[in-house]
Amino acid sequence: MTTLALNDASLWALVAQTVGVFAVVAILTLWFASVAWVASDVRRRTTDATEQWLGVLAPVVLFIPGVVLYVAMRPPETLEEAQERRWEMEALALQAAATPTCRVCQRRLRDDFIRCPYCGFALGERCNTCDRFNPAEWVVCAYCGSAKKAPVTTRRAVPPNPEPAVAQPVIATHGRVAG
Ligand SMILES: [Zn+2]
Numbered sequence: 520m521t522t523l524a525l526n527d528a529s530l531w532a533l534v535a536q537t538v539g540v541f542a543v544v545a546i547l548t549l550w551f552a553s554v555a556w557v558a559s560d561v562r563r564r565t566t567d568a569t570e571q572w573l574g575v576l577a578p579v580v581l582f583i584p585g586v587v588l589y590v591a592m593r594p595p596e597t598l599e600e601a602q603e604r605r606w607e608m609e610a611l612a613l614q615a616a617a618t619p620t621c622r623v624c625q626r627r628l629r630d631d632f633i634r635c636p637y638c639g640f641a642l643g644e645r646c647n648t649c650d651r652f653n654p655a656e657w658v659v660c661a662y663c664g665s666a667k668k669a670p671v672t673t674r675r676a677v678p679p680n681p682e683p684a685v686a687q688p689v690i691a692t693h694g695r696v697a698g
């Protein structure tokens with residue numbers, strides 16, 4: 520009877536021991552896996568050695584809560600994603616630089632427009648001889664050499680409504696010396 524009881528007790532002890540060992544092995548495996556996962560993930564997101572070490576340290580010290588903390592605080596993009604976004608933005612910037620904009624209202628235009636469709640600004644005109652687009656600044660067509668009728672600059676040189684002369688002394692009294 521006593522031997523049976525002893526055997527029972529030792530059997531339970533063995534079962535408990537085995538379960539304990541399995542639990543420890545399972546926890547260690549999970550711990551190791553979480554550290555390995557963070558280590559590989561952090562290397563895809565930053566090249567900074569300090570950030571990499573801090574990232575790996577979180578699951579090493581805090582285990583599962585450390586992984587949660589790491590996921591909350593890691594850089595949102597992987598290096599690959601960040602590079603792709605930079606390329607996309609560069610491509611967009613190049614595209615924007617290649618597209619002409621109206622110098623008055625800054626809207627995008629097509630390069631063959633002769634007037635801004637948004638504000639009416641004269642961007643240029645078609646050559647009377649060869650019909651190609653001439654920007655407003657040109658006095659001569661670059662393609663066929665024919666002179667334009669009236670350069671836009673002479674029209675703008677004369678202000679239609681000059682400021683009254685009374686305005687000058689009023690401005691001069693406010694601090695600065697008129698010169
Ligand atoms: Zn415009």
Ligand SMILES: [Zn+2]
Binds near residue numbers: 646650661662664
């Ligand atoms: Zn021409």
